[in-house]
Amino acid sequence: MASLTSLASREEFLDGDGDEGPAPHQRTRIGRLDLELVEPHQAFTRSWKRTSSILDASYVLVFPLTGCVAFSQDGRVAIARAGEYVLLSELASYELSSDKSARFLVLRIPAAELRGRLVSIEDHVSRRFKPNEQMTRLLAGMIGSVAELFIEFPAPNPQALATEVISFVALTIGSEDRGAATDVRNARYHLRRRIVDFIESHLGDQSLSPKKIAASSRISLSYLYSLFTDNETTVSQFVQTKRLQRAYEILVADPRGHRTVSEVAYEVGFKNVSHFSRCFSRHFKVAPRDVRQAPEAGSQPGANTRTAEPSGSSSPRTASSRRAFGSPYWDVNKQELRETV
Incomplete structure (x- = not known):
């Protein structure tokens, strides 16, 4: 830690x-x-x-x-x-x-x-x-x-x-410009981008597997695995995370509950609703059925709560800071930062 x-x-x-x-x-x-x-x-x-x-x-x-x-x-x-x-x-x-x-x-x-x-x-x-x-x-x-x-x-x-x-x-x-990267690094990036696009467009396919993903880009399974180990994750974990994120977006966009949790689970490729609910709750710290409920201030996950000051900080909270933040592009201060020895 x-x-x-x-x-x-x-x-x-x-x-x-x-x-x-x-x-x-x-x-x-x-x-x-x-x-x-x-x-x-x-x-x-x-x-x-x-x-x-x-x-x-x-x-x-x-x-x-x-x-x-x-x-x-x-x-x-x-x-x-x-x-x-x-x-x-x-x-x-x-x-x-x-x-x-x-x-x-x-x-x-x-x-x-x-x-x-x-x-x-x-x-x-x-x-x-x-x-x-x-x-x-x-x-x-x-x-x-x-x-x-x-x-x-x-x-x-x-x-x-x-x-x-x-x-x-x-x-x-x-969207950052990767033009300065090496050709090999660029090639891996574009390949990973194609793979991610394929996964996102096939999340509803319950038979989506590493083998099917590798075949879509005509690469070996071992090479596919190596692309994901760069980020210390597995293909299956990545697919599941994408499915959970898609489910979350569907649920919060449906506050009146026109679609049931079961329907959403199947739509994003889960085969078992109970498994979906457990994974969702573990990932987002909130149950799927509670996502579309309007939270009360301070009582639901993500309510505006103050975190403790880091060790060594003695900074008090001011009475108010609601002055304009200003545009970071129209008020650019070019003053150099001086290092102290």
């Missing part, structure tokens, strides 16, 4: 006159997502030790709103500015820091969720490819709007909102 090993403390970053307190950090939970707003006026540093299990790990998306943040992971050290984002993985150690001008959002997404949507997700960690400018603008605007609306008040249907956010994150990351 990983741990947060350092966070800028009050004593370390007080100005010389001693009248400036620590920057407020606000956190909220929306469904399966953790969202954090880091305010400026105080330097920030975070050191993460790797998480050993994918079930406990998350991917971390960082969106600078003003100023910039520095990050390092997998031997890469770089800076992200307003209007950009960077993806980090808790499955490896990383460092994240900013100076006093930076205001940014940190979104944590369960690793299994993104891996179930984008089989090449690890290729995108620590900003290895050029982002798609239009998609990045849309994603940054979406996350900023979600934070502005729900950082203090509960979302009306947090699990459904989380599903939509995760899907759009995967879409944006998948």
